Amino acid sequence: MDPSQLLVTLAGAVAIAVVVWFFWLKQAAGVRAVLGSSGFQEATILVKGAYSPDTIVAERGKPIRLTFLRDESTPCSETVSFDALGRTARLPEGKRVAVELAPTEPGTYGFACQMGMYHGKLVVE
Numbered sequence: 001m002d003p004s005q006l007l008v009t010l011a012g013a014v015a016i017a018v019v020v021w022f023f024w025l026k027q028a029a030g031v032r033a034v035l036g037s038s039g040f041q042e043a044t045i046l047v048k049g050a051y052s053p054d055t056i057v058a059e060r061g062k063p064i065r066l067t068f069l070r071d072e073s074t075p076c077s078e079t080v081s082f083d084a085l086g087r088t089a090r091l092p093e094g095k096r097v098a099v100e101l102a103p104t105e106p107g108t109y110g111f112a113c114q115m116g117m118y119h120g121k122l123v124v125e
Helices: 003-025
Strands: 041-047 055-058 064-070 079-082 087-090 096-101 107-113 119-124
Touching: 041 055, 055 064, 064 119, 079 096, 087 096
Parallel strands: 041 064, 055 119
Antiparallel strands: 064 096, 079 087, 079 107, 107 119
């Protein structure tokens, strides 16, 4: 293998490693839900190509209200599902939709669009 082939092979391996890290291994710190005057821990999630933020951190024992704002027309993002918590909500384009949750146990609860292309997690501590 000559030096140019070795360089191309190494560059390809590095590019693959970066893609794997970015899409599967990168851990987002998450956004802490804020306790509002209503007694709910609240956070707003923008739906546009993904969920942003995609990780919400909340305290156990207090109800959680996640407000989704869908800013796109992709059919995939029409619904958000919290399978482990038994909640699903339709997300009309351009409208805020509040999803109220009350997990009783600490843990990580995933949420996703109907096709599983957009995904996020609710971390209850």
